[in-house]
Amino acid sequence: MALNIRPAEETRYDVLSLGEVMLRLDPGDGRIRTTRQFRVWEGGGEYNVARGLRRAFGLRAAVVTALVDNEVGRLVEDFILTGGVDPSFIKWTPFDGLGREARNGLNFTERGFGVRGAVGVSDRGHTAASRLAPGDVDWDHIFGDLGVRWLHTGGIFAALSETTAEVVVEAVTAAKKHGTIVSYDLNYRPSLWKSIGGVDKAREVNSRIAPHIDVMIGNEEDFTASLGFEVEGVDENLADLDISNFKAMIATASRTFPNFQVIGNTLRTVNTASDNDWGAIAWSADEGFAEATHRKNMEILDRVGGGDSFASGLIYGLITGEPLATAVEYGAAHGLLAMTTPGDTSMVTKEQVVKLAGGGSARVDR
Numbered sequence: 386m387a388l389n390i391r392p393a394e395e396t397r398y399d400v401l402s403l404g405e406v407m408l409r410l411d412p413g414d415g416r417i418r419t420t421r422q423f424r425v426w427e428g429g430g431e432y433n434v435a436r437g438l439r440r441a442f443g444l445r446a447a448v449v450t451a452l453v454d455n456e457v458g459r460l461v462e463d464f465i466l467t468g469g470v471d472p473s474f475i476k477w478t479p480f481d482g483l484g485r486e487a488r489n490g491l492n493f494t495e496r497g498f499g500v501r502g503a504v505g506v507s508d509r510g511h512t513a514a515s516r517l518a519p520g521d522v523d524w525d526h527i528f529g530d531l532g533v534r535w536l537h538t539g540g541i542f543a544a545l546s547e548t549t550a551e552v553v554v555e556a557v558t559a560a561k562k563h564g565t566i567v568s569y570d571l572n573y574r575p576s577l578w579k580s581i582g583g584v585d586k587a588r589e590v591n592s593r594i595a596p597h598i599d600v601m602i603g604n605e606e607d608f609t610a611s612l613g614f615e616v617e618g619v620d621e622n623l624a625d626l627d628i629s630n631f632k633a634m635i636a637t638a639s640r641t642f643p644n645f646q647v648i649g650n651t652l653r654t655v656n657t658a659s660d661n662d663w664g665a666i667a668w669s670a671d672e673g674f675a676e677a678t679h680r681k682n683m684e685i686l687d688r689v690g691g692g693d694s695f696a697s698g699l700i701y702g703l704i705t706g707e708p709l710a711t712a713v714e715y716g717a718a719h720g721l722l723a724m725t726t727p728g729d730t731s732m733v734t735k736e737q738v739v740k741l742a743g744g745g746s747a748r749v750d751r
Contacts, residue, residue, distance in 0.1 A: 402449070404541060409493075602695075
């Protein structure tokens with residue numbers, strides 16, 4: 386790979402994520418509207434990637450985020466600590482006793498089953514993370530004095546507020562100045578953009594960020610909504626994706642943003658909430674296209690976080706210098722395995738990822 390990644394011995398961290406970490410409330414097999422109990426996890430699109438790289442792949446990880454300093458915020462911190470991610474760069478916001486000034490984000494998520502799709506109800510308005518603004522983080526200290534090999538952030542955090550979009554621009558600019566590789570998951574969510582300008586605003590923000598990105602991640606809807614690249618031959622459920630058309634879109638993206646060294650994308654067909662066809666494709670400037678093993682009719686327990694785990698598997702392959710074909714297999718395998726367990730974050734090991742990526746089966750390991 387052509388990525389010029391800083392040597393590990395020169396840096397404190399292998400990966401740093403920038404994004405909101407919410408408390409996920411999961412009704413298990415039930416429904417949000419009828420449950421009487423929730424299982425609690427932590428999760429966030431950008432954070433999940435760093436946590437996967439720490440817990441599944443053993444890399445040194447940290448997170449930049451903000452939390453309100455109350456019992457809920459400290460619970461989220463406890464989850465972050467359990468995940469092995471360094472919480473030193475959390476910006477703690479004083480609690481005003483009510484949450485009028487700032488609060489911690491909640492994400493109610495039910496998994497879905499069969500014909501009943503997964504449902505997510507986020508409660509994240511006016512959160513501490515959405516109040517992060519330029520100047521709140523000493524990026525030169527993090528990237529220059531301490532050293533970071535890889536920064537991962539994304540479109541979810543950029544959409545939280547006018548100021549978080551500016552924080553992303555500030556972070557990726559500083560990262561590039563200090564030689565840190567930057568990955569970005571477009572992760573388009575209509576609900577996050579609709580009150581602040583919709584698709585037009587998403588494209589304006591992401592088009593400012595894209596020139597700083599080395600590794601761009603996103604599915605076909607993300608590229609269309611966030612950057613304006615159209616994919617022909619796709620129905621509204623994204624079930625009939627023509628790979629050749631998607632390859633044409635990647636080619637357009639790489640010409641528009643020649644700084645993109647790698648582009649990655651999951652390929653998912655949702656047959657039912659618990660039956661998905663799953664694969665992935667990636668492109669790099671020096672190796673061209675690579676497609677992961679496409680697996681049909683995979684049983685899904687909890688789809689949330691599958692794309693984030695794809696990203697962490699892909700990044701692990703890239704940061705360790707594997708060929709693109711191997712990296713995209715790691716990403717697809719890690720994403721699929723993560724969807725066999727509850728919660729946003731990965732519960733698998735590197736050995737299990739490598740085994741599946743190499744064609745391993747689900748026979749019992751004894």
